Amino acid sequence: MKRAVKALNRISVQQLAFSYNGRDMVFENFSAEFSGGPTAIIGQNGAGKTTLVKLIKGLLKPDKGRILINGIPAGSMTVRDLAKTVGLVFQNPNDQIFKPSVLEEVTFGPKIIGFSGEKAERSAKEALEMLGISHLKHENPYDLNLSQRKLVSIASILSMDPDILIFDEPTMGQDYEGREIIKRTIRHLRERGKLVLAILHDMDFVAENFDRAVVMHEGKIIADGHPREVFAREEIVAQAGLELPNAVKLGKRLGLKDIFLTKNELIRYLKERTSGR
């Protein structure tokens, strides 16, 4: 008997044009494909990153072109179907959170998209556990600090169990522990076959956790590849005003030709080189 194979989650952006005011074009004939491992969208302020993810999420409508979500034109999907398929965690959690308790907040989304009360609660509790904030479930989100509130906003999207998750600046305001939690969450989502996109200004986090970096500049993609390839391209790094990851900077300062994405990679290389002498 044939086993059903779940198709890869995929976003296909085709010949997109978009302007906020009908004059200044953010995108003109912009195309991109997203599937597979976690993808970071990077580039200077104003490059069009947030506009792109809002278009994908259906919060903005393209002037021209179309966006296919798992083969289906986003424009033809109901708000509920789109919410079930694509979850967007906003940069600022205050734009997303409005319930008086963490548990209500994280249960709200799953209920809206049709989970039973019991399933919504189970899913919410799993998400809170994943993000290490189960102990906060009875708190009012607005009594929490910004980094905890950000984790609540991530949990409230995770609990809907969408196929595609988009994070706008997930590590902003997070300390070491928060970054570790987000790192684990991305790994967990990837293992479950979810498509993860994240807008990031934190290049260390990109280097450590992403398979692909898409560099945007003035509404265009100017580089697209594994972070090791992208950070090796000095002209791209300069054009997009990117800060290099610390391990890459250190490797360069040591005069090494190869690109080391993490401190561990660099240390391993230096140890091998020393022991091989």
Ligand SMILES: Nc1ncnc2c1ncn2[C@@H]1O[C@H](COP(=O)(O)OP(=O)(O)OP(=O)(O)O)[C@@H](O)[C@H]1O
């Ligand atoms: N609500 C809006 N109304 C009008 N113009 C906007 C609006 N939001 C963004 N823009 C403009 O659209 C362009 C792309 O902005 P966008 O926020 O998508 O960039 P970004 O790469 O996400 O930047 P950041 O890293 O600061 O979030 C910029 O020129 C910006 O000024």
